[in-house]
Amino acid sequence: MSTTQDMPTGESIQLESPDFLADPFGVYDHLRRNSPVHRATMSYIGNAELYVLARYHDCVDLTTDPRFRRVVEGAEPPPVPQAIRFLSTDSMIYKDDPEHLRLRNLVSRAFTPKAIATLTDRVEAVTSELLDGFRRGQQIELITDYALPIPVTVISEMVGVDESDRARFHDGMKLIIDGVTTYDLEALAAKFEDLIDFLRGVIDRRRAEPADDIMTGLIHASQDGDRLTDDELVAMVFLLISAGYETTYNLISNGVAALLTHPDQLELLITNPELIGSAVEEILRYTGTIGGTKPNYATEDVEWHGVHIPRGAMVVPLLASANRDPAVFDRPEVFDITRSPNYHIAFSKGPHFCLGANLARMETRIAIGNLIARFPDLTLAVDPSELQYVPVPLWRRLTRLPITLR
Known part of the structure; x- marks a missing residue:
């Protein structure tokens, strides 16, 4: 790919290219100014051509535009083994209304105020326990020592996994997050089969022995006699892991890094x-x-900003680009914790607004708030220039974040 400055307007962006991964925000800025609807490719979806939207209002419009859907006849994603479908086409986020609305309404019934309050108390307890194990002057790896154990514990308890099975379930979490980049589809499907069998066992136990957790709420959620099937419950656990696990620990880590690099x-x-x-x-x-x-x-x-988008083409809103659009945000490149209003769309908009947004916010708020309250003089243990990100497109995941507690 050409550099951001001289990239031809019509040139397709490879979203895994070193140039893009090294400076996505520079590319986003170029696209917002010069090519708000742009062709791109990404190997994770078979190098099929897609179109990306860079401006805020276009990204918002896409979420409610009836001309765009998650499923279009003749344009479905390529077929995958049955086990993989729990993470892809069987997941709620790959469905449109009315099926998407049906699943969302049922799932939302499990996230009661009481259930969220219980999870809030657990996050407070988990962060306190972790912080009690640290001492002033100690250097820790914030991601693995602090940020990661929080959503691991929360999701394990949401799903109702017994303490003795936590290690196995954690391995399943890592498989869902990193499996696509580690194994081919057939090998991944075989490993998923074991995880699916494990989750079906958890569902059976919770059905026989209800508890005060989200899994029990999902099992018993009902609307006009309609309930989630066992397959839908498994798909929902996959979604909880893929959305609630990676998003949250990265949000905590990236948040601490942003604060430490903006003293x-x-x-x-x-x-x-x-x-x-x-x-x-x-x-x-x-x-x-x-x-x-x-x-x-x-x-x-569809014609959008003079670009022809053919029927069946994939279109992806670049949320991270939209959130730095100067047409919406004053001084978008400035990190300002007092920013108001702050109409970011990090959790998207419309029907597919992230169902776990408030849970991720709560975990991040408690994790960062308690960390800096306990160790207010914490510092980066490396020069900021040494911080690096995992080369995965459309995610910002630090490889490591060593900090010194003071």
């Missing part, structure tokens, strides 16, 4: 801890943790 904002938050909610919203906007959504498909030929 004025860290000091402001330490002095005014009531700003933690606003700080989390700015972390969501600024860090680009969630770069885009699952593809939508054009149901007809």
